[in-house]
Amino acid sequence: MSYLNKLMDGHDGGLKHEGMTPMQKIAMRFVVIGLLYYGLAALEGMIMRAYEITPLPFIDETHFFSIMTVHPMVGIFGSSYMIVFGAFLFLTPFLMEKPIYSLKMANGSWMFIGGGVLIMWLAGFLFSYAPLYTLYWPLPADTEQFTAIGGIVYIVGVVGIMIGTFLYTYNVFKTIVYTPKGWEKQPSGALLRSALGLTAIANFFRKKETKHLVPLPIAAIARGTIDVGLNAIVISTAGVLILIYLVGNGLFSMDLQDTWVDALLYKNIFWWGLDLVADGLVLVFVAGTWYLLAMMISGKDLYMQNVARAALFVEMVVSWTVWSHHLMSDQGQSNALKVLSGEVVTAFELVTQGIAVFIVLTTLYKAKPIKMTNELKFLLGGILGFMLAVPAGIIQADLGMNRILHNTQWIIGNHVHVAILVGLTMTLYSAIYVLFPILTNGVKLYSQKLASAHFWLHLVGGIGMGAFMGMAGIDGMLRRTIYYNGEYNTYMILAGICGAMMMLAFILFLYNIIMSIGLKGLLGIYQPSKIDTHDCLVQEKDK
C-alpha cells in the first residue's frame, strides 16, 4: 500500500465512518477539534518561549501580550473543555445505559465552543485585545491601551463558549435524570442525589448502605459539571459588566465611573468563579477519570469506593471555598479570608487529590501484573503531574510563600503548566487511548514506536519546562513580563528546549492518529451518522 493510500485510507483499513453511531461521531468531533486547538496553544506557547529567549523581530510587544491572552483561552476552552466535554457526553449515556438526552444540544456544544474560541482568538489576532491574565478579566476595563471593538469581538467569542458550556451542562444532567421515550419511569430525584454524592455522604451515617444508582464516574462528571456551570455564570456576568463599560466609555465616550463596582469585590467574585475551573474541572473531573481508567485498565472494582465518592463531594465544596488563595497579596483582603479560605481550606486539595492518587494506585496494584499499555503509561504520567503540581500549589497558597512567589514564573511553571500539561493532558491522552478503539469501532494504532516517543517527549518536556520556569521564578522572574537584557536566558533556553520536545511529541501523536484513521475517515466524522441512537440502546428490562 503506497504512503498516499495509507494517509487517505488509514492503517489496516482505517476508520469506516459509515458504521459509526451519532454519539461516536459527536465525541470524535469534540476530540479532533480539541486536539487541533491544543496544537494551536502549543504553537503559541512556543512563540512565547522563543520570545522570552530573545524578542522576535516580527512580533511587537502588543502582539506578544495578545498571544499570551488568547493562549490559555485556546488551551483551556478550545482544548481541555472540548476533549473533556466530548468524552463525558459520550460516557454519560454509555455508563447510564440510555440514549443521550439531546444530540442536537451535543452538536451545538462543540459548534458554539469551537466557534467561540475562534472568534475570541481573532479578537487577539486582529485587534490585539489583551487585558486579561490567566483568564482573569480585570475591572476597571482599560479603553486606553485596547480598543472597545476588540473587547466586543472578544466578548462575542466568550458568549459562544458559554452557550456551548451551558448546553453541555444541561445535557449531562438531563441525560442522568430523564426517562427516554417508551421507557419505564426513572427515579429522577434519587438519581440526582446519587450523582451529587449526597447518598455517599448519608451512607457514612447509615448502618445499612443505600445502593448507588449512578456509577462512580457519573458522580464525578456530575459534580465537576456543577462547577463548570457555576463558572460559566460568573464569566458571563463579568462579560456583561465589561461590555457595559466598553460600550459606554469606549464607543460612546460616556463617563461611567470605575467606582461603581469595587475592584476588590469584583476580583473576589471573579476568582471565586474562575477557581471552579481549576478545582471543579481539573481536580474533580480528573479524579473521576482516573477512577474510570483504573477500573477499565485493571478490570477490578475501585478500592474504597464510598470514600472516593465522598471525597468527590468534599472536593466540590472545597472548590467553592478556596478562591482567596488568589488574593493572598491583596492587602485589602481580610486576614480571616486569607487564612481560612486561602490557606486552610486550600490545604484540603492536597487531601482530596492525595486520596484519589492512593485509591487509583491501590486499585491498579490489585490487578498486578499488568501490561504497560499506552493508557496505563499516560495515566501514571498524569498522576505524577498532579503529585508535582498540587504540592506546588499548596506551597504558594501560604502567606509567607505567596509574598515572594505570586506572579512569578513559579506559579505558571511548576504549578499551572505541570498541572495542565503533565497532569490533565496526560490523563486525557490516557482516556483517548482507552476510548480510541471504542469510538472508532476497533481501528488499530499505526505505530507503537510513535506512541512511545510521544509519551517520553511529552513527560520529560512537560516536567522539564515546569521545572525551569519554576527555577526562574524562584530567582525573581515575573510572569507576563519581557526581559530585554537576557536576565534569565539560561532557564529560558532550557525551558524552550523542553517546550520544543512537547511540540514534537504532539506532532508525532497527531501524525500517528491521522495515519491510523486516515484522512477520509477523519473527514467522515463530520458527516451525519446514518444510525439512530435509540436503536442502539434498549432498556435493561427489554433486553
Next chain:
Amino acid sequence: MADSLDVLSTLKLVYTIYAIVAISLIAWYAYSITQKGGEIKTASKGIFWSYVAVLIVMGTGLHFLTFNLVPWVPMDLDRANIKAEKTFKITYKDHVITLDENPMRVPCNKYVIFDADSEDLTYGFGIFRQNHTLVTQMQVVPNNGNDLMWKFGKNGTYYIRSTEYSGPKGAHMIIEDAVIVSGCSEDDIHSIK
C-alpha cells in the same frame, strides 16, 4: 532574621528533593505493577486513614511552620497594631509610578509601610535586588487600601517594578534605586551598587 533569599533557596532544595522522590516513586511503582510474584495485599483501612491524616498534617502544618519561621507572616497579619517608623506614599496612574520620596530611604530593622494608591488600573508593587530576586510585593488595587509593612535587616539599594500585568505598558513600570536601606551591620550582597 530570614530574608526572601533564605526562604527561596530552602524552597528550591526541598521541592527538588520532593520532586525526585515523587518521580522515583512512580517509576518504581510502574515497574513493580508489571512484575509477577508476591502475594497481593491491598492497604488496610488503618494505613489508608493514617495516610489521610499525614496529608492533613502536611497541608496545614506548612502554614504553622511559616508563621513561626518566616518573619513577614506575623508582621503582615498584625500590621494594623504595629506602629511604623515611616510610611512611604506611592501613586500609580497612567502606567507611571510616582514616589512622594525618591529614593525611599529606609532605616535598618525598623518597621516601614509602603502605602500605594492606584488612580486607574490594578498594578503591583514589587521590591527587587540588583540580581533581580524578589524581596517582597503586593497588589495595587484601585480605590482600595494597599499597605505593605516590611522590615529590612541588610544594607542595600533596590529597584521597584509593577508586578501585576496591566497591559503591554506595564512591563516598563520600573524605578531604579528606589529603595535604599542603610544603618545595618550586614550588607545584602546582591543589592550593593
